[in-house]
Amino acid sequence: MLFVVDASSSVSLAEQIAVQVRSGVVSGDLKPGERLPPARDLAKSLRVNMHTVLRAYAELRNDEVIEMRQGRGAFVRKDAGAGLIHVTELAAQLMHEARKLGLTQSDIVRLIQRGGIR
Amino acid sequence: MSNKRVSAEIVRRVLAAASLCVPVLVVIISWWVWRDSLPAELASHWSGAGPADDAMSVGALLALNLGMTGVPAVAGVTISVWPGISARARRGAYFFLGVFGGMGAATWLLSAGLTMQVGDPYEVVLGAWVIVSFVAAGYGIIPFLIAPRPRLKATDVEKRIDFAPSAVGAWSQTITGNMFLWVAIGLIILGSVIYGPAVIAGRALDQIVGIVVMAVAIVLVASFVRLRVTADWRGLRVVSAIFRIPLKRIRLDAIDVVEAAELRPAEWGGWGYRIMPGRSAVILRKGPGLIVTTKREKQFAISLDDPETPAALLATLRDDNAAVPEMKRESNP
Numbered sequence: 325m326l327f328v329v330d331a332s333s334s335v336s337l338a339e340q341i342a343v344q345v346r347s348g349v350v351s352g353d354l355k356p357g358e359r360l361p362p363a364r365d366l367a368k369s370l371r372v373n374m375h376t377v378l379r380a381y382a383e384l385r386n387d388e389v390i391e392m393r394q395g396r397g398a399f400v401r402k403d404a405g406a407g408l409i410h411v412t413e414l415a416a417q418l419m420h421e422a423r424k425l426g427l428t429q430s431d432i433v434r435l436i437q438r439g440g441i442r
Numbered sequence: 443m444s445n446k447r448v449s450a451e452i453v454r455r456v457l458a459a460a461s462l463c464v465p466v467l468v469v470i471i472s473w474w475v476w477r478d479s480l481p482a483e484l485a486s487h488w489s490g491a492g493p494a495d496d497a498m499s500v501g502a503l504l505a506l507n508l509g510m511t512g513v514p515a516v517a518g519v520t521i522s523v524w525p526g527i528s529a530r531a532r533r534g535a536y537f538f539l540g541v542f543g544g545m546g547a548a549t550w551l552l553s554a555g556l557t558m559q560v561g562d563p564y565e566v567v568l569g570a571w572v573i574v575s576f577v578a579a580g581y582g583i584i585p586f587l588i589a590p591r592p593r594l595k596a597t598d599v600e601k602r603i604d605f606a607p608s609a610v611g612a613w614s615q616t617i618t619g620n621m622f623l624w625v626a627i628g629l630i631i632l633g634s635v636i637y638g639p640a641v642i643a644g645r646a647l648d649q650i651v652g653i654v655v656m657a658v659a660i661v662l663v664a665s666f667v668r669l670r671v672t673a674d675w676r677g678l679r680v681v682s683a684i685f686r687i688p689l690k691r692i693r694l695d696a697i698d699v700v701e702a703a704e705l706r707p708a709e710w711g712g713w714g715y716r717i718m719p720g721r722s723a724v725i726l727r728k729g730p731g732l733i734v735t736t737k738r739e740k741q742f743a744i745s746l747d748d749p750e751t752p753a754a755l756l757a758t759l760r761d762d763n764a765a766v767p768e769m770k771r772e773s774n775p
Contacts, residue, residue, distance in 0.1 A: 371610050
């Protein structure tokens, strides 16, 4: 799958990588059981520190999207798709309801950020 | 197209045409060398496994074989200079002309050489020498390989990915070649059957060469079972995901054209890891794949599920990479 990181973004590099893995799972680019590139290789490819990739993988593991197998690398969990697809459906529903109320995209982002802080 | 590339293509076309003249020279030179030893008549036709059932005078057979080799040579030279013929059509024509030319020269050599040895043309037995004719038919591959390869036009086939100037992109995929897995399992079973009894009986040292060769073959095949393909600022890399052995590297600045295409095993020499003159490929199935043509006119192809993304990424990175020195020149006049 394609990874793109932007150093000028306000989102951390690790978060950018994690978001793209999640998107890959939802879109089907990453299939359950598929192996992610080794952290060292991906870090070299993206010209970022290996710990940045490891931080992204750790976050994905905590969110139960991937599993780390000792000495074998990171793999997409067999049950990763269902939860993420549910969140995607919720997001689509949120967008639909928000548009009905006349909220703009930045209003929705602000609401989500406020929810996240709480 | 650069002048250097045009010159290289002209040289290749001249050499391909020249290679089609070689069978004519073989006939003429061999006749010149043998002319005093040749009998008046030469065996010219065989109906079965027995001796020849027909003969021709040296002059008639020489004229016939000069025609068989000369017509392809003249046609080859004409095709080389005739404008408007596509490189693909030219290569195909060279191949068939080479087949006819090679067989023509082989026919003369067999008839003249065998009759010279036996003396009486009606007692000449062709036997296993017929294989020479079939081998000579393979001569067609020589002008085919020498001729310029069909070129892709980058602007027609390549797509791009839009990045922010501060963004970095990379693509990675692990692919599984089930075919290599089955071949590796087959080799393990074969190795166990052949060398297992000797190993169990403690006589492994007696067959150490065979065991080592089999082990190396298994490792080589197994290294292709899982491949990690990466496209990034360094270029394209194919690494064995099992043994972490680099199998193919193409630097970004060496890439001329990169495209997603439909790969047909017949066009790449079959399935598996194929190496041909100027081309190599990892063909896992008939279907989508990535083809990279380097500036040195070498091609590499690999079967991938989604070749469009790495193709677009490599084209984008290559162009961005090529633009960097120009930008530096502009900022440092």
